[in-house]
Amino acid sequence: MSTPRERARAQTLADITRLGREHLVTYGAAGLSLRAVARDLGVVSSAVYRYVPSRDDLLTLLVVDAYTELGATVEAAEAAVDRQDLLLRWEALAGAARTWALDQPARYGLLFGSPVPGYAAPAEQTTGPGTRVIMLLLTLAADAEAAGCRPSGRAAPPAVTADADRIRAEIGCPVSDQMLVAAVLAWVGLFGAVSFEVFGQYGRDTFGAPAQLFAEIVDRLAGVLGLSAPG
Amino acid sequence: MSTPRERARAQTLADITRLGREHLVTYGAAGLSLRAVARDLGVVSSAVYRYVPSRDDLLTLLVVDAYTELGATVEAAEAAVDRQDLLLRWEALAGAARTWALDQPARYGLLFGSPVPGYAAPAEQTTGPGTRVIMLLLTLAADAEAAGCRPSGRAAPPAVTADADRIRAEIGCPVSDQMLVAAVLAWVGLFGAVSFEVFGQYGRDTFGAPAQLFAEIVDRLAGVLGLSAPG
DNA sequence: TGTACATCAGTGAACGCGCGTTCACTGATGTAC
């Protein structure tokens, strides 16, 4: 049972997180300021220190918050489609990531943009939520191989094989070396495409139909994963 | 003929650019400060305004500077290999981009990271230098198609075809719709992979052999471009 | 049920810091006659 004080405290912490998110939108990660959050919260700046030990901890809070929401969104979208349709699962995963990023460009930038100078996200807190998308993608890759899909590409060199062995042991996901490389390409290709779109790398009006272009890219990456032609 | 005063002026402007680059490394784009540059230049802060109209203009200077160096580096690497060996040209292009980015993470972040809040690079100045890599890649793609290479993937939908028509007209590069999509994937895949490595998205020690992993990714992207199997 | 004490949210002032930009100025370097 929670006391009124506990509830008020949780509410205020939630408000701080929400305001932090909003400030991220306007001022970016480097411009995130405890004083500004305190102002919007209607409270004197030192009061925020009752809830958050420092500016960097607020940033960590927001990183975890963003990774968690992205992960949950992508997982939900992928889980909502037919398990047997591997191509559709990949498309759902990719599309959900893109949609979330376009809806939340500042939070996306916090996760996938340039690192904030002077700040390093503590691995203990961010690793879990930060790996949900790639874990989901590896599960999908394993299912695909089990269903007879074969990724494209040559055999991996020894150095990559060694990494692959370690990663398989860590995550317990039965994928071949080649599928692992293909999954990493799908991962970086997906977020590369999303980053170009969100960060405006494509140029102001080079592509009139970015959603269709994205679908084409996702289709080619499905080919790399071997999803189009199940054996 | 340049006067001593002109030479001194050019030298000081070059010093400001160099110091700006160095500050980028330590403090990031959002932390770039005219006062700090003036301090390092050994001059009072207002003196810098003789050379640069404002902080944002210094940022633009650095963006153009970085795009220009990246473009020149990649072009030189690609030009140094056998014209007939299309796969090698792609590998040289990709490898040079990665090396430059790893050597210059802060400048790379300025170009390909999250946008600096409150700053928008003026298109007139950055478009030229900013498109050198993709232009080079499209030239390579056109050469590949001329040599009989066929990219993987289905036919593009009408919306993408329309964009492709416009882009072909703008750049005068004879590539098919499918090759254009493949080139865009190669482009975003390349910079996605580089960004993950430079920005630390892979995790602290997930991959012991990032160079080999990158080579594998580049190889798969070559497959998408159809470079491995010339007809 | 009532009193004494502990907890804790929030205050307000202060510390020392850095920032972009403007402005009137000094003094050296260049130019025209």
Next chain:
DNA sequence: TGTACATCAGTGAACGCGCGTTCACTGATGTAC
């Protein structure tokens, strides 16, 4: 070659701003007897 004037790099003070963090404090909420 010498003088008068124009150009322009750099100075120093100021404007008004925001930041993270500490600290002694007030006063309300909760708890133990």
